[in-house]
Amino acid sequence: MSHLVYRKERVDRGIKVRSDDIFILASLRDLSYATLPKTLAIVILLLFPLLKDLVGTYWESVLVTTIVISLLALSWDLLASAGLVSLGQALFFGVGSYLTGWLSRTFALTPIMSIPLATLVGALLTTLILYPVLRLRGIYFGLITFALPLLLSRVIEVTKILGGTEGLNKIPPLPNLTTELYILIVVLLVCIYAYRRLITSDYGLVLQAVRDNDRAVMAAGFDIQRLKAQAVFLAALPATFAGAFLTHHFQVVGMQSFALDYSILPLTSVIVGGAGTFFGSVLGAFIMIPLSEFLREFASLRVVIYSLLLLIFAIGLPEGIFHFIRRRYQQFERMTALEGESDKRGK
Amino acid sequence: MANEPILRIVGLTKSFGGEKAADNISFELVPGQALGIIGPNGSGKSTLINLITGFVKPTAGQIFFKGKNITGIAPHKAVDLGITRSFQMSRPFYNLPVFKNLIIPLSSPRARRSRGGKYGDRDETAIHLLEEVGFERDSQVPYKDAGALPHGYLKRLELARCLSLEPEMLILDELFSGMSMSEIASVIPLLEKIKEDGCTLVMVEHRLTELFRIIDKVIVLNFGQKIAEGKPSDVMKQEAVMKAYLGSEVVESA
Ligand SMILES: Nc1ncnc2c1ncn2[C@@H]1O[C@H](COP(=O)(O)OP(=O)(O)O)[C@@H](O)[C@H]1O
Numbered sequence: 001m002s003h004l005v006y007r008k009e010r011v012d013r014g015i016k017v018r019s020d021d022i023f024i025l026a027s028l029r030d031l032s033y034a035t036l037p038k039t040l041a042i043v044i045l046l047l048f049p050l051l052k053d054l055v056g057t058y059w060e061s062v063l064v065t066t067i068v069i070s071l072l073a074l075s076w077d078l079l080a081s082a083g084l085v086s087l088g089q090a091l092f093f094g095v096g097s098y099l100t101g102w103l104s105r106t107f108a109l110t111p112i113m114s115i116p117l118a119t120l121v122g123a124l125l126t127t128l129i130l131y132p133v134l135r136l137r138g139i140y141f142g143l144i145t146f147a148l149p150l151l152l153s154r155v156i157e158v159t160k161i162l163g164g165t166e167g168l169n170k171i172p173p174l175p176n177l178t179t180e181l182y183i184l185i186v187v188l189l190v191c192i193y194a195y196r197r198l199i200t201s202d203y204g205l206v207l208q209a210v211r212d213n214d215r216a217v218m219a220a221g222f223d224i225q226r227l228k229a230q231a232v233f234l235a236a237l238p239a240t241f242a243g244a245f246l247t248h249h250f251q252v253v254g255m256q257s258f259a260l261d262y263s264i265l266p267l268t269s270v271i272v273g274g275a276g277t278f279f280g281s282v283l284g285a286f287i288m289i290p291l292s293e294f295l296r297e298f299a300s301l302r303v304v305i306y307s308l309l310l311l312i313f314a315i316g317l318p319e320g321i322f323h324f325i326r327r328r329y330q331q332f333e334r335m336t337a338l339e340g341e342s343d344k345r346g347k
Numbered sequence: 348m349a350n351e352p353i354l355r356i357v358g359l360t361k362s363f364g365g366e367k368a369a370d371n372i373s374f375e376l377v378p379g380q381a382l383g384i385i386g387p388n389g390s391g392k393s394t395l396i397n398l399i400t401g402f403v404k405p406t407a408g409q410i411f412f413k414g415k416n417i418t419g420i421a422p423h424k425a426v427d428l429g430i431t432r433s434f435q436m437s438r439p440f441y442n443l444p445v446f447k448n449l450i451i452p453l454s455s456p457r458a459r460r461s462r463g464g465k466y467g468d469r470d471e472t473a474i475h476l477l478e479e480v481g482f483e484r485d486s487q488v489p490y491k492d493a494g495a496l497p498h499g500y501l502k503r504l505e506l507a508r509c510l511s512l513e514p515e516m517l518i519l520d521e522l523f524s525g526m527s528m529s530e531i532a533s534v535i536p537l538l539e540k541i542k543e544d545g546c547t548l549v550m551v552e553h554r555l556t557e558l559f560r561i562i563d564k565v566i567v568l569n570f571g572q573k574i575a576e577g578k579p580s581d582v583m584k585q586e587a588v589m590k591a592y593l594g595s596e597v598v599e600s601a
């Protein structure tokens with residue numbers, strides 16, 4: 001009675017009680033608490049291109065890469081929601097890259113035409129390419145996606161089509177870096193929003209059900225092969241866009257568009273940020289890509305440090321940084337008497 | 348009964364390796380009839396269901412549904428035709444609330460065609476279906492995660508999942524197993540009503556007493572072969588049936 005032992009306790013805030021598109025919020029304070037992180041992130045993102053003189057073009061172009069990898073990671077996350085684990089995001093990236101290159105060289109299209117066209121046709125094409133292997137589950141699907149970009153770059157090398165090892169150059173440029181950044185930022189935000197809407201819809205529920213129990217989805221009367229193909233198409237869009245966009249950014253396209261980087265970097269982003277929320281995979285990219293640029297100073301040690309950090313993240317926070325931060329943010333700490341005598345709020 | 352059969356099965360055979368899980372099975376079923384399929388464990392009852400619903404492709408033989416040859420049909424196409432099945436081992440979407448489990452079949456092509464309904468409306472339909480299979484009205488159970496459901500509730504969720512597709516032929520694989528006596532008693536009137544509404548029923552069951560209250564005709568399987576067919580009371584008197592059941596653990600009839 002006289003000697004109470006206190007213990008820290010974490011309690012959920014009464015916010016973010018989200019049930020089917022309706023926010024049940026207690027007060028304006030809770031509302032701001034729930035929307036603050038998103039608003040802040042969007043504002044910083046939108047301001048960044050304006051700070052060119054402050055941050056320098058180098059870090060502005062790092063943002064280009066970061067958003068490109070974010071789009072590939074988002075694409076990965078949607079595929080994974082439907083149970084398709086891709087180890088070859090470079091496939092989408094490369095197909096989008098070469099398509100826009102070929103379109104602008106062959107038909108003298110401007111980027112405004114060739115990027116959307118390459119995005120759509122590229123998504124369609126990759127869906128067709130992957131259609132026969134959609135039946136494969138888990139690691140088998142992953143292995144095929146891993147091999148396909150490597151295979152395609154070999155085909156280009158051997159047959160010397162699409163410029164062979166030289167690639168295609170003199171691809172029409174985009175206006176300027178600031179415009180490029182705003183296009184990318186808008187596409188990124190639209191993509192996050194659209195994917196979040198999609199996955200919380202009934203259709204999204206069905207896609208996730210394919211991942212969890214495909215037998216039950218078949219028994220409900222769905223053609224799961226078709227659902228998976230639709231998921232691939234929807235997931236391919238931001239990835240083929242990313243490829244097409246970067247092609248115009250660099251004004252060349254070559255075999256490096258199918259490089260391992262575009263398969264691995266989105267994957268590390270998702271591992272670090274956490275899968276399943278789309279926010280997580282983007283956050284992961286925004287941590288890992290600038291970090292890897294920063295590590296350039298360490299020259300050959302770069303890969304070692306990068307791998308070590310990845311390992312630490314994967315083991316220390318297997319759920320991903322995003323889930324961790326979100327949980328922390330939504331809870332507050334208080335002290336509880338162990339005897340259960342009375343609650344005393346700490347902080 | 349001069350009715351055209353809704354289901355006609357001719358010489359259906361399925362071999363797994365060397366073993367025949369279905370061995371030259373033939374029978375017919377008229378619309379609105381309720382058929383029971385019984386037999387010892389491993390006699391091929393679930394395999395027969397898998398064959399009819401397209402989850403397993405036959406080695407030989409044909410299946411006709413409403414005169415149409417549906418041998419080796421894709422499972423989702425069978426559902427589209429009105430054939431709905433439950434699974435012996437019901438695996439719900441554990442991390443979804445119970446009622447959300449029904450959103451998946453409710454947004455399938457067949458349900459959308461027959462029920463219409465948009466996002467949001469479906470929640471209400473789902474809750475309604477759960478009440479129909481005996482989830483207590485106004486309880487919190489439909490909003491809990493399906494992973495937390497006791498076995499009997501899971502079976503009823505499985506039944507609700509089937510009903511959400513408004514089947515013409517409903518195939519239930521051991522619906523009663525895992526249910527308590529009172530749960531079975533509460534489901535029987537519903538099955539009788541489904542039958543009255545004109546739905547053709549096919550039930551695989553070990554609970555013979557309860558099964559015989561519902562069905563018009565029974566088929567007995569043993570080692571993949573049909574060893575008897577007819578009215579339940581007649582069939583159970585046959586020597587071959589008694590032999591098949593003797594010594595197996597399913598002599599149980601409460
Ligand atoms: N997918 C399968 N692969 C191999 N053998 C199977 C498969 N499904 C069923 N069997 C075999 O077929 C026989 C009948 O099984 P089943 O139809 O499940 O029997 P029941 O439902 O009557 O208990 C069993 O011997 C079982 O081992």
Ligand SMILES: [Mg+2]
Nearest residue numbers: 392393394435
């Ligand atoms: Mg069985």
